Amino acid sequence: MKAETLLNYIGSVDEQYIQELFDDTAVSASKPIKVSRWHTVAACFALFIAGTVAMITGIGGTEYANVSIGHHTLTLPMSSYTTVMIDVNPSIKLEVNDRNVVITAEAVNDDAEQILKNTKLIGKDCNAAVKTAVQQLQKQGYITDLKNSVLVSVVDEDEENADLIRGNIVKTLKTLSNHADYGLSVLSQVLSDDSAYEKLSAKYNISTGRVLLIEKLCKQYPDFSIDELADENIQTLNQLIVYVGLPENIERIGEAAGVVPEKYRDEVKLDDLKPDEIVNFASAISDFYTKLSEYYDEKDIVDQIGYVLDINEGITTSGEKLWGVIAESRNQLVGSQGAVIKASENVVSDWYDQKNISKVKDFVNGLIEKAS
Numbered sequence: 001m002k003a004e005t006l007l008n009y010i011g012s013v014d015e016q017y018i019q020e021l022f023d024d025t026a027v028s029a030s031k032p033i034k035v036s037r038w039h040t041v042a043a044c045f046a047l048f049i050a051g052t053v054a055m056i057t058g059i060g061g062t063e064y065a066n067v068s069i070g071h072h073t074l075t076l077p078m079s080s081y082t083t084v085m086i087d088v089n090p091s092i093k094l095e096v097n098d099r100n101v102v103i104t105a106e107a108v109n110d111d112a113e114q115i116l117k118n119t120k121l122i123g124k125d126c127n128a129a130v131k132t133a134v135q136q137l138q139k140q141g142y143i144t145d146l147k148n149s150v151l152v153s154v155v156d157e158d159e160e161n162a163d164l165i166r167g168n169i170v171k172t173l174k175t176l177s178n179h180a181d182y183g184l185s186v187l188s189q190v191l192s193d194d195s196a197y198e199k200l201s202a203k204y205n206i207s208t209g210r211v212l213l214i215e216k217l218c219k220q221y222p223d224f225s226i227d228e229l230a231d232e233n234i235q236t237l238n239q240l241i242v243y244v245g246l247p248e249n250i251e252r253i254g255e256a257a258g259v260v261p262e263k264y265r266d267e268v269k270l271d272d273l274k275p276d277e278i279v280n281f282a283s284a285i286s287d288f289y290t291k292l293s294e295y296y297d298e299k300d301i302v303d304q305i306g307y308v309l310d311i312n313e314g315i316t317t318s319g320e321k322l323w324g325v326i327a328e329s330r331n332q333l334v335g336s337q338g339a340v341i342k343a344s345e346n347v348v349s350d351w352y353d354q355k356n357i358s359k360v361k362d363f364v365n366g367l368i369e370k371a372s
Contacts, residue, residue, distance in 0.1 A: 153209025
């Protein structure tokens with residue numbers, strides 16, 4: 001039997017011994033093989049026999065995947081696996097074997113295709129793979145100072161194991177966050193089975209993990225709908241959660257960037273907004289901060305050292321609610337910027353630079369006067 005064929009049936013064998021087998025094939029035929037080498041071969045052969053019995057009897061539900069070890073690619077049977085999903089807007093799905101090694105990496109949507117195109121995740125330790133994926137998301141601008149939210153979802157029939165993996169991933173991202181110029185805000189969750197969410201995942205072209213998060217939001221706040229939230233990225237959903245509260249069994253570390261300071265939440269009366277209005281408000285404020293970053297450094301915006309925020313509420317003659325938002329500059333080199341946000345839209349309606357910034361307040365105040 002060829003060495004490669006033998007290795008295809010070995011299973012989860014220590015990489016050291018697999019490498020030793022490859023080293024043996026390179027040894028000259030005239031050179032005697034050490035007894036320790038034969039011990040290694042014998043051990044592997046014993047595992048081969050056990051693996052064959054397991055496959056014949058159906059023990060463990062053996063599955064196979066290509067795994068890179070050193071400079072070699074092997075097809076190894078995997079006795080079990082866990083699903084790990086990383087969501088920002090790109091959604092990446094990883095299958096992890098019982099040795100915590102990534103055996104498949106799947107792009108759930110088109111944005112994720114670009115992330116995986118030049119990113120090697122298969123064969124990596126799960127935590128290292130997640131770290132690599134998040135670093136690539138940062139590199140390609142999906143995670144920034146103003147868009148710092150990540151959702152981690154772990155699926156395993158053994159929920160204790162799922163929670164252990166979740167905890168290790170969160171620790172990995174927390175360490176990554178500590179070495180960055182800005183902090184990550186990580187939402188995380190576990191579940192034993194995600195098959196119930198697969199149809200909605202396919203319908204909305206999002207991960208089952210994101211479907212679960214949205215379902216939990218809708219369960220806690222029945223006025224929300226999956227149709228309404230499915231198009232929102234994780235950053236906006238995280239900001240929305242800041243306003244309405246963390247759903248059950250969702251954990252979070254780090255603060256979501258681009259959230260309206262608490263003192264303004266009472267002024268805009270978030271509690272009185274309709275569900276679609278509060279979703280639009282969260283999304284439009286995120287859009288406002290993104291546009292503001294064209295004028296200020298993103299870190300200044302997140303830390304609120306480049307501006308002072310001011311929000312004025314208005315009502316049109318037709319009864320539509322809107323807000324005039326102004327970022328008053330603390331930097332003399334950059335003027336104040338402002339925008340009008342309509343409750344019916346999830347982006348800013350009109351943008352005003354320093355030259356006509358006064359129109360924001362005049363516009364909103366004028367509407368209030370007309371409405372009264």
